Amino acid sequence: MDRVPIIKVGKYLLASIPPDVQDSVAIALQEDLGARIVASRARLVLVDISALQIVDSFIGRMIGDISGMARLLDAEVTVVGMQPAVAMTLVELGLTLAGVRTALNVEAALAMAGIRDHA
Amino acid sequence: MTLSPYVTPIPVLAAHRDTILERWIAEQKREGIARPDLLSDADLGRECSEFMSALFAGLNSDSVDPSGPGWEQMRASLRGITLSRGRLGFGPSETMRFVLTLKEPLFSSLDELERTQHIQAVLEINRLVDRLGLMTSEIYQQGREEIIQRQQQEMLELSTPVVKLWDGILALALIGTLDSERTQVVMETLLQAIVETGSTIAIIDITGVPTVDTKVAQHLIQTVSAARLMGADCLISGIRPQIAQTIIHLGITLPDVVTKATLADAFITALGRIGQHVVVKRSDQER
Amino acid sequence: MTVVLRSSDDVVVLRQRVREVAVRLSLSLLDQTKVVTAASELGRNAVNYAGGGEATIAGCDQGGRKGVVITFVDHGPGIPNIDEAMRPGFSTGGGLGLGLSGTRRLVDEFEIKSEVGRGTSVRIVQWK
Numbered sequence: 001m002d003r004v005p006i007i008k009v010g011k012y013l014l015a016s017i018p019p020d021v022q023d024s025v026a027i028a029l030q031e032d033l034g035a036r037i038v039a040s041r042a043r044l045v046l047v048d049i050s051a052l053q054i055v056d057s058f059i060g061r062m063i064g065d066i067s068g069m070a071r072l073l074d075a076e077v078t079v080v081g082m083q084p085a086v087a088m089t090l091v092e093l094g095l096t097l098a099g100v101r102t103a104l105n106v107e108a109a110l111a112m113a114g115i116r117d118h119a
Numbered sequence: 120m121t122l123s124p125y126v127t128p129i130p131v132l133a134a135h136r137d138t139i140l141e142r143w144i145a146e147q148k149r150e151g152i153a154r155p156d157l158l159s160d161a162d163l164g165r166e167c168s169e170f171m172s173a174l175f176a177g178l179n180s181d182s183v184d185p186s187g188p189g190w191e192q193m194r195a196s197l198r199g200i201t202l203s204r205g206r207l208g209f210g211p212s213e214t215m216r217f218v219l220t221l222k223e224p225l226f227s228s229l230d231e232l233e234r235t236q237h238i239q240a241v242l243e244i245n246r247l248v249d250r251l252g253l254m255t256s257e258i259y260q261q262g263r264e265e266i267i268q269r270q271q272q273e274m275l276e277l278s279t280p281v282v283k284l285w286d287g288i289l290a291l292a293l294i295g296t297l298d299s300e301r302t303q304v305v306m307e308t309l310l311q312a313i314v315e316t317g318s319t320i321a322i323i324d325i326t327g328v329p330t331v332d333t334k335v336a337q338h339l340i341q342t343v344s345a346a347r348l349m350g351a352d353c354l355i356s357g358i359r360p361q362i363a364q365t366i367i368h369l370g371i372t373l374p375d376v377v378t379k380a381t382l383a384d385a386f387i388t389a390l391g392r393i394g395q396h397v398v399v400k401r402s403d404q405e406r
Numbered sequence: 407m408t409v410v411l412r413s414s415d416d417v418v419v420l421r422q423r424v425r426e427v428a429v430r431l432s433l434s435l436l437d438q439t440k441v442v443t444a445a446s447e448l449g450r451n452a453v454n455y456a457g458g459g460e461a462t463i464a465g466c467d468q469g470g471r472k473g474v475v476i477t478f479v480d481h482g483p484g485i486p487n488i489d490e491a492m493r494p495g496f497s498t499g500g501g502l503g504l505g506l507s508g509t510r511r512l513v514d515e516f517e518i519k520s521e522v523g524r525g526t527s528v529r530i531v532q533w534k
Contacts, residue, residue, distance in 0.1 A: 020422065023414035054421065054439055056446040058414075080350065084310035085439040087345035092440065093508040094494070096348075103350040104317050261470060307436060 004029040006036050012044040012113075013037065014106070017059075019051045026062050033066060037073045044113050045070050046106060050081025060095055067100045078102065078109040125239045128232060129178050135228035140171055142224035152216050157207045169196050170221075183243060185250050197251065201258040211259040218252040275304040281312040281321075288389045289318045290382065292357075294327035302338040310345055319351045320389045324382045326357030336371040343376050352392075354378070356385035409449075411478075412458045417449040420461055424476060427465045431472040433534050440512040441474050441532035447509045448478045448528055456482025456526065466531070473514070473533040481525040488520055 002025060007014045013036055015029060033045060047066060052059065067077040078101045090097065103109035132139070144167055147153040153163055173196040180189020197218075204214045222245060229240050282290045291309050313321055323339065325331065331339075343353040356379040358366075379385040387397055409420045424445045428438040445461065452459030459480030466473045485491050494507040510516040515531035 020418050022418055053425075054443045054446060056443050056450070058446075058450060082349045084307060084314060084345065084349065085435050087310060087348040088306065088341070088436055089439045089443050089512065090348055091341050091344045092511055093443075094511075095508070096344075102348060104314065104319060108317065108319060108350060264470065303436065307434075 003032060006032055008036075008040055008042065011042060012046060012110070013040065013042045014046045014048065016048040016050075017052055019053060021052075021059075023058060026059070030062065030066055030069065034069055034073065037070060037075045043075050044109075045075050045077045046109050047077060047079045048081050048106070049079055049086075050083065052086060053083065055082075055086050055090060055095075057095075060090070060097060063097065063100055076101065076113065078112065080105055080109050125236065125243075127178055127183065127243060128229065128236065128240050129175075131232065132178070132225065132228060133175065136171065136175070139221075139224040139228055140167055142227065143167055143221050146220040146223060147217060150216065150220060152213045152220070154209060154213065157209060158204075166200055170200065170218075173197075174221075183247055185247060185254065193251070194254070197254055198258050201255045202262050205259055205262050211256055214255045214259065215252045218255055219248060222248050272304070275301055281309055283316060283318070284322070284386055285390065285393075285395070287318050287393050288320045288322065288386070289313065289316060290322040290324060290386070292324045292327060292382070296330065297328060297335045297338070299334060299338070302335060306338065306342045306345065309342060310349065313346060313349060313351045320392060321346060321351060321353045322382060322385045322389060323353055323355050324357040324385070325355065325362070326359070326382070328357075328362070331362050331365055333369055333371060336366060336369070340374070340376070354385045354389060356380070356382045407463050409461045409463065410458075411449050411452045411461060411480075414450065414453060417446055417453060420449045420463075421446050423463055424474065427463055428474050428532070431465050431467070431474060431534060433472075433474065433532065437532055437534065441476075441530070444509045444512040444530055444532075445476055448476075448530070451506075452478055452480045452482070456480035458482075459525075471533060473531050475529070475531050477530075478528045479525065480527075484522040484524055484526055485518075485520040486522050488518060492518075 002018075004015050004017060004021070004025060006029075013033070015033065017026075017029075036042070037045065045066075047063065049055070049059075049063075055063075063079055067079075070077045079097075080103050082102060101112070103112055144153070144163065147163070155163075158166070173193040177185060177190040177193045182189045184190070185193055200217075201214055204217075205211075209217075225244050225248070226241055229237055229244075232240060280292075282292075284290045289309070289312055291305070291312075293305065297305070309321055309323070312318070323342070325339075328335075339355065343355075346353045354377050358378050358380060377385075377388065379388060390397065407423060409423055410416060411420065421442050424442050425438060428441055433441070445463075449461060452461075457480070459478055459482070462477045462479075464475045466475050492506050492510065494505070506518065509530075512532075513530040514533045515529070517529040518526065519528075520526040
C-alpha cells in the first residue's frame with residue numbers, strides 16, 4: 001500500500017495528498033501524521049490538497065479529523081492549495097470546513113503562522 | 120406474373136459503382152458545387168469515394184434508415200465531411216447538394232431493373248438520399264452552434280478582466296447586468312486568478328452593475344465563501360445607494376462581508392490588511 | 407458502462423469513469439467537479455450503507471443537449487423515510503452530514519426510489 005510521504009521542512013511538516021487517494025491510504029496518513037507530530041515536536045502541519053480535484057464528505061471529514069487531532073497534539077494544521085472548482089463545489093454543498101485553517105499556498109501558510117524563514 | 124418481394128438492388132448498384140462515382144463527380148462540376156477553389160480534384164474524389172463506401176456499407180446492413188444501426192460508418196463520414204467542408208468555407212446548401220446530386224447517377228444505374236422493382240428502388244433511394252442530405256444540414260447547424268457557444272464563452276472570459284492592484288490584492292470590476300451563467304464564469308475567473316497570483320484579497324467592484332437581485336447577491340456571497348475556503352478573502356465595493364436599498368428591501372444579508380462605497384476605500388482597507396498603509400507625503404515647501 | 411461498487415476502492419474507479427464521460431461531453435470544470443463529487447457521495451452511500459451496489463454511467467446527447475446520466479442501484483436495507491433523509495442537515499453517518507440533500511444540490515436532476523428491505527435506486531443527471 002502506498003503511504004503519503006510526510007516531509008519535515010525546518011519547523012513544519014508537509015504532506016501532499018495525491019489525486020484519487022484511496023480511503024485506506026488516507027486513514028494511514030492520519031496515523032502517520034499523529035506519530036510524526038509527536039516525534040518531531042512540529043507545531044505546524046501543512047496539508048497540501050492542490051492535487052485533489054474533488055473533496056467529498058470522506059476527504060472533508062479526514063481533513064477535519066487531522067486538524068482536530070493535530071490540535072490535541074499541540075500543533076496547528078493549515079490546508080493549502082484548494083482548487084477553485086473544489087471550493088465552489090463545497091460552497092454549493094454548504095460545507096464550511098469550520099475549524100480548519102486554509103491558505104493559498106505554503107508561503108501564505110508560513111506567513112500566517114509567523115514563520116518567515118523556512119530553512 | 121408473380122411479383123417478387125422488393126429487396127434493395129445492391130448487386131445492381133455495386134456493379135455500376137465506378138460509373139456512379141464518375142457521374143456524381145461530373146454532376147457536381149456541372150452544377151458548380153465542386154468548388155475547385157476550396158477542394159482539389161483529388162480531395163473531392165477521395166471524399167466522394169469515402170461517401171460511396173459508407174453508403175454501400177449502410178445498404179449492406181439490413182436497414183434503409185440512416186439514423187439507425189448499420190449506418191454508423193455513414194454517420195461518421197457525413198459528420199467528418201460536413202464539418203471539414205464547413206471549415207474550408209463551403210456553404211451548408213453546397214454540402215447538401217453534394218449529397219443530393221448523387222441521386223441521378225444512382226437512378227440511372229437502375230435502368231435495367233424490371234418496372235415495379237425500378238419504381239420501388241427509385242422511391243427508396245430518393246428517400247434515403249434526401250435523409251442523408253438533411254443530416255448534413257443538421258450537422259452543419261450543430262457545428263455552428265458549438266462555435267457560437269465557444270465564442271460566447273471566450274467573450275465572457277474577456278469581459279471579466281481581473282487586475283492586480285498590488286502584491287496580493289486583485290480587483291475585478293463587474294460591468295453590466297449579471298445573469299447566472301455570466302456570474303458563474305466571473306466567479307471561476309476570479310478564483311482562478313486568486314490561485315494563480317497567490318493573492319489573498321480580491322476586491323469585487325459592482326459600480327457598473329445597474330441592479331442586484333437575489334440571485335446575483337447569492338452568487339456574490341458564494342464567491343466570497345469559496346475564496347475564504349481557499350484561504351483568501353473578498354471585499355465588495357461600489358455599492359450605490361439604490362443597490363443598498365434593494366439589498367435591504369429584498370432581505371438579503373451579506374454575512375461578514377466587508378463592503379465599501381468605492382474601490383479606492385476598498386483598496387485602502389485591503390492594504391491595511393496586508394500590513395501596508397498609505398502615507399500622505401508632505402510637499403517640499405512645508406519643511 | 408457499469409461500475410460494481412463493493413469497496414471504497416471501487417468508488418475511486420467510479421470517480422475516474424464519471425470524470426472521463428464528463429470530459430468527453432465537454433462539461434465545464436465546475437460541472438465536472440460537481441457531478442464527480444455527487445457520484446462519489448452516492449457511491450460511498452451504496453458501499454457504506456447498502457453493502458455494495460452498482461453504478462451505470464452514460465453520456466447523453468439528445469437534441470443538442472449533452473449530459474452525464476448516472477444510476478445507482480443497491481439491494482440494501484432501503485430508506486424508511488425518504489423525505490426525512492432528504493432534509494438538509496440530516497445525516498446518519500455522524501460525519502460532515504452532507505447527506506442526500508447536499509448531493510442533490512450539486513446536480514441538475516435527482517430522482518430517488520427506495521423500498522425498505524428491497525433496496526434503493528438513485529438517478530442523477532448533470533447537463534452541460
